[in-house]
Amino acid sequence: MATDLSSESSDTAASEFDWLTLDDGEQVQWSGKPHVYSIVPALIVGLPLALFLIGIPIVVGAYLNRENTVYLLTNEALYRKSGILSRDVQKIEFEKVQNISYSQGALGNYFGYGTVDISTAGGTGVEMQFRSVPDPKAVQQRINEQSRRARGKGADDRSTSESPEQVLEDIRTELRAIRRAVEAGGRDATPTDPEGDDGGRN
Incomplete structure (x- = not known):
């Protein structure tokens, strides 16, 4: 089961997830x-x-595990909620996502579900899994697209974080450094003595 909530308001969507x-x-x-x-x-x-x-605990446990597991994407992060008696919520921000892959076993390939693995920069392997999620290829593509948007937005934010005054000051600093380097090079140069050269030839 998957639900596209991109057209709903943040309050309406979030109200469905009291853990979020x-x-x-x-x-x-x-x-x-x-x-x-x-x-x-x-x-x-x-x-x-x-x-x-x-076999009753096996069947009931599998059912409750499915009912209490939720995978969720926002415009900023990935979330995974699990737990039957307790609650475990895992979060990974899109800017930290480095690799997304998916796999399907024999049953998953037949019924149309699989596992999406998410790895992060500096992590030690797979940091989060969307297990048995329907249409894992589409989920992988959606995570990839949102991750690219988040990284692009972060780069834009960093590029516009400096004010015009700061940019001008950086330019002045660079120009002063260039001028000092040119002046130092001029002082170190050895002047040529035309008379000395003539005297040597005579």
Whole structure:
């Protein structure tokens, strides 16, 4: 299950996720959860064992795990919420994202779900996973696009952070450094003595 929330207001989208705290200007763009068919392996194992009551916890655990897992993208970061009895919320800002890949097993390829892996700059491998997410290729592309936008925005912010006065002062500093270098080079140069040259020839 996936939901495009880019057209909704930040307050409306965020109200659906009581675990989420957004920064100023941050808006929810997309949310999803594990594919409903991702619990098929648990059903295959658990249903035959349900006759002996052993399989019931397997099936119930897989269902609750899916229902309590949420993947979410905002215009600034990635979020993953999980946990049945407890709550674990993981966040990665798009500016830190370095690599996004996805994979699909045999069942995932058949039913249309897979795992998206997100790695960060300076990290030690995969930092976040969207497991069993529907249409993992589309999710990977969406994360890539949003990551590029975030990095582009960060570069624009840094380029405009200096005021015109600061830019002019930097230029003056560079010009003074060039002038000192030229003057020092002129003092170090050895003057040519025409008479001395003539005398040497005579």
